[in-house]
Amino acid sequence: MRLNAKTAIITGGTSGIGLATAQAFVRHGADVTITGREPRRLEVALARIEHNCTGVVADAGDDEAMEAAMRSAAARSGGIDIVFANAGHYVHSALGHTTRKDLENQLGVVANIFMTVQLALPHLRDGASIILMGSVYASMGPPGAGAYAASKAASAALARSLASELSPRRIRVNVVVPGAVDTPSWGMDAMETSARDGQKKRLGERAPLNRMTTADEVANAVVFLASDESSGVQAAEIVIDGGTTGAPAGSPRFIRGE
Ligand SMILES: NC(=O)c1ccc[n+]([C@@H]2O[C@H](COP(=O)([O-])OP(=O)(O)OC[C@H]3O[C@@H](n4cnc5c(N)ncnc54)[C@H](OP(=O)(O)O)[C@@H]3O)[C@@H](O)[C@H]2O)c1
Numbered sequence: 534m535r536l537n538a539k540t541a542i543i544t545g546g547t548s549g550i551g552l553a554t555a556q557a558f559v560r561h562g563a564d565v566t567i568t569g570r571e572p573r574r575l576e577v578a579l580a581r582i583e584h585n586c587t588g589v590v591a592d593a594g595d596d597e598a599m600e601a602a603m604r605s606a607a608a609r610s611g612g613i614d615i616v617f618a619n620a621g622h623y624v625h626s627a628l629g630h631t632t633r634k635d636l637e638n639q640l641g642v643v644a645n646i647f648m649t650v651q652l653a654l655p656h657l658r659d660g661a662s663i664i665l666m667g668s669v670y671a672s673m674g675p676p677g678a679g680a681y682a683a684s685k686a687a688s689a690a691l692a693r694s695l696a697s698e699l700s701p702r703r704i705r706v707n708v709v710v711p712g713a714v715d716t717p718s719w720g721m722d723a724m725e726t727s728a729r730d731g732q733k734k735r736l737g738e739r740a741p742l743n744r745m746t747t748a749d750e751v752a753n754a755v756v757f758l759a760s761d762e763s764s765g766v767q768a769a770e771i772v773i774d775g776g777t778t779g780a781p782a783g784s785p786r787f788i789r790g791e
Pocket of ligand 1: 545547548550592593621667713716718719
């Protein structure tokens with residue numbers, strides 16, 4: 534029980550990495566509040582988590598709703614020990630084809646992360662752990678994804694400043710940096726099996742481990758950062774990408790010369 538008696542809030546806990554993390558947190562003894570924008574998706578997710586978890590409908594960009602979510606999470610034990618600022622989405626942003634609205638929509642994700650932490654602040658216990666969502670795209674220079682990459686790089690920069698501001702209260706701020714994770718965000722659920730398998734294989738071939746990362750593997754890293762086992766880890770980034778960025782020359786695509 535690595536998170537025994539800890540109270541956590543996860544933004545975007547209805548799917549993918551957020552849902553897997555909520556399940557892992559509960560398994561490790563935490564009391565968890567998840568947020569999401571859709572009441573029905575929240576209900577379905579809560580049914581999958583079963584116990585020690587509640588849900589609050591809150592768009593991460595809606596400060597009033599997020600404030601209510603923080604109050605609700607804190608009310609469960611008188612404070613919050615863990616914040617996982619996970620909620621996010623992808624907006625394609627090819628140069629020459631991107632509107633200001635697209636940019637603001639994508640870059641707004643990092644504003645939402647800042648506000649999530651700020652709204653949690655009055656409820657955070659000393660020694661709390663905050664985990665922000667990053668991405669390997671922040672450092673890979675993916676074409677057509679400049680706004681997404683910039684927003685994830687901004688998360689990492691933000692974590693470092695927040696860590697400096699919050700260290701006097703022993704509050705830690707770290708970042709998880711996933712590669713290609715097998716979640717609904719890739720839009721593969723609607724594909725036929727053979728197309729889906731082909732797409733997963735192609736995405737997995739960017740990594741020396743030759744597969745996509747699972748949401749559970751990212752959740753394991755978040756559990757570590759949320760737990761007291763990582764008490765000395767501050768302003769750090771944990772990369773969970775099967776070696777995509779650390780050893781790109783070992784990927785099947787590189788070895789084939791693609
Ligand atoms: N999958 C990957 O390969 C990958 C790699 C690196 C980083 N990431 C990052 O990991 C995070 C989670 O992605 P995922 O792959 O797990 O995607 P996902 O399966 O689509 O889940 C996204 C979650 O975020 C919620 N969400 C999105 N926008 C929100 C908002 N404005 N307010 C509240 N909740 C919101 C969604 O809930 P509702 O739709 O119900 O609101 C859902 O629960 C994202 O920040 C993503 O950029 C993903």
